[in-house]
Amino acid sequence: MTSHQLGLQELQGYRKNEQVHEISPLVCITHDPEFFPNAADLSYILTKIPGEALFEFFQLLVKECVDCGIIVPGILIWDGQFIRSNCNNNKEKGKIKYNDPDAGYCRHNGIRKGVGYDPGILYAHCFNRWVPIYFKMFTGSRADIRAFRETMNEFFQTTTYEWEIVIADSGPYSLQNMKNMQHHGLVPIIRVRKHLKTHPIRELKKDFYFNTDFIPVGWSDELFLKIYSFRPMIEQGNSYNNTYYNAYRMNTRGIEAAIRNRSLIYILELLKALTAYKLGRPDLIMKPTAFENSRYFNFRMWLPVMARDSGYIFFNSSEEIRRRIKNYHGL
Structure with missing residues (x-):
């Protein structure tokens, strides 16, 4: 979090800065004021923490956020975000797998993104804020339709709250997914590709097509489009991961490391939201740079x-x- 005010982007930059200032940047949080971990220390610690344990802690924080009113169950937004693995984009000669055997090659809307992972992510839209509440990790070669279905099925098995609406772009659209959402009591507001001639689709506004069979009776086009307009909120939330946490590319390999990577980011986001709430500063819940004191370098x-x-x-x-x-x- 301090990297943006200090101009640092990685751990090595902090170590070099420590040599200049002769003060450890972690002096305010470590028992030994002169201690500063190196990359090997952090790598060793992370390899010993199971990704499942971090994910469970993330889910405990989600529950606490619901209890505090930070998360209001009601509207879900689904999307994915590519995570680049720390390996080559090409397979070595004579091998059938990449250097990261768990990863897959991602192509999205004709764009080649490389080898990595592409989780299915769920955010809760809560009026003036949007918060991550669940994710399921997939390889980069996964399809949106399958990723949406499996993410939602796992989510329904774990959630104890009632949700009313799920919003998504056209990627996960299929009749099976739409009917599955209806079966769970949700209104699926999922965009449709215009070339689907066998489905009853209608253009509600320019280039925005939807299946009319899944528009609730009594809903106006304006209301339906207003709710769909919440979808870019998850893209803004996902952009924080790369902008503030440098999470576009992992420094390790393996799907377990990818789960740890994403769990740690969401844990940090929810901890900041809870801190803002408990300090009586709800205006800081959506501030990714909140609770920094880096300009004084401790x-x-x-x-x-x-x-x-x-x-x-x-x-x-x-x-x-x-x-x-x-x-x-x-x-």
Whole structure:
């Protein structure tokens, strides 16, 4: 989070900055003020944490956000986001798999994105905010129709809340998916490709086609399109992952690492939202750069350490209190 005010984009940049300032950027959160982990330390820790454990913690935070009113069950938005794996885009000669055997090659709307993963992601649209609540990891070669179906099926098995609407672009559209959403009591507001001649589609506005069989009776075109206009909110949420967390490309390989990568980002987003709520600052819930103090480079936190090293005595320190007790009792 501090990378944008300090101009740093990776861990090595922090280490170089530490050498210049002679102050660890983690001085305010570590027991040892001089400790700073290297890339090997972080890699070792992450390989020991199961992706499933991080995902479960993410789901616990979702529940807490619902209890606090940050997430209001009602409207779901589905989309995907490509995550580039740390491997070549070409298979080595004589091999049938990429260097990352779990990954797949992603082509989306004619654009070649490379080898990686493409999770199915669910956001909850809650009036003036939109929050990630679920995802399922797939290889980059997956199809939207199957990814939508499997993501929603898993989500319905785990959620305990009632949802009313699901919004998606034309990628996951199929009659089976539409009927499946109706079966679960949701109104599917999913765009349709205009070339589907056998389906009862209608153009509600220029280049926006929808299946009229799934428009609820009594809903006007304006209301239907107004709800569909919420769909870009998930794209804005997904853009934070690459803009603020540098999550476009992984520095590791494997679907387990991809699950950890995405879980950690969503955990951080929900923790910031909960912090904003508990501090009485709901205006910061949708601020990805909230709760930063990087412009001072933790200088305020470093001042007590500098004072102690220069000989200043803290009269409320544990050592000083023990000394006074010993002197008082003649020990």
